[in-house]
Amino acid sequence: MTDRPDLAAMISPLSRALIDAELPVLHEHGLSMWAYSVLLALDERPLRTQAALAEAIGADKTRIIGYLDDLQRKGLIERTPDPADRRVRVLSLTAEGRRVRDSAQAGIRRKEERLLARLSPEDRRGFLRALRTLAALPPEEIAGA
Amino acid sequence: MTDRPDLAAMISPLSRALIDAELPVLHEHGLSMWAYSVLLALDERPLRTQAALAEAIGADKTRIIGYLDDLQRKGLIERTPDPADRRVRVLSLTAEGRRVRDSAQAGIRRKEERLLARLSPEDRRGFLRALRTLAALPPEEIAGA
């Protein structure tokens, strides 16, 4: 029952392989991993501050600035000064940003579907459900137990 | 059906959180992640060359040397010159190496069990089976499709 390879020993190389597989897809769309993460996070809901964005995608708030500059320069996001608090730059996706996000994500999905096709329907279902559950946990909960 | 977060977007942060959670456990045993990987790999089967080891655990063959030096200095592994080919250093775990590996792994398992306890039995089963399947794939297979 408990005889299994370490979780991390299976997950980490898998994560690395996934990223290696998907990075070329993103590059075709002119995106880095961080840039793609930003587009994904902003699509779910607009964020009011850059610090909140960094927090949401697990990025360093100082390192993320360059990526935001890039995305803004390419017209994929907007940084609007918040009239209610002029320190804050409200972040939002442009129509073009949404388009690029959708087309990049479609490419990613195609790759991932071909991977998931190797699993039995039950395993696939359990895998995805478990992954959602675990990915939703705050890191402290994982560290704590 | 296909409406789900990107695999990589769930797996990568999870992998990161797992590592953050487990690193302190390894450090209690005086091990780094790479060192622990080495112990795990050598326990499964002794490897004849260091290049093969590096390949097996996805490490850089030049960067791994320092970790091997450390492990050898601590008496956890042995690097024996191969009489049949004196260029080669045959790698093996010492009894102490096995002991440290076991006790570190027990700590890791405890943490991981507490995490897996959050899953339903079916999801847990599917998750682990899927993980084994996917982790067994060579990276090229993941990249290729």
Added chain:
DNA sequence: GCCTATCATCTGCATCCGCATATCATCTGT
């Protein structure tokens, strides 16, 4: 015996990362 390939090792380079610090603008509570 000689040429080429292989193994372990060292070194240097460019990159990325998390983190800490500092600056400037601006907001908020008193």
Added chain:
DNA sequence: ACAGATGATATGCGGATGCAGATGATAGGC
């Protein structure tokens, strides 16, 4: 009005990483 907190930004440090040589020892094919 003033002090302290907060947001965006720039910068530098230390560590880790992938990668590309270069070297010395040794094997193996011819």
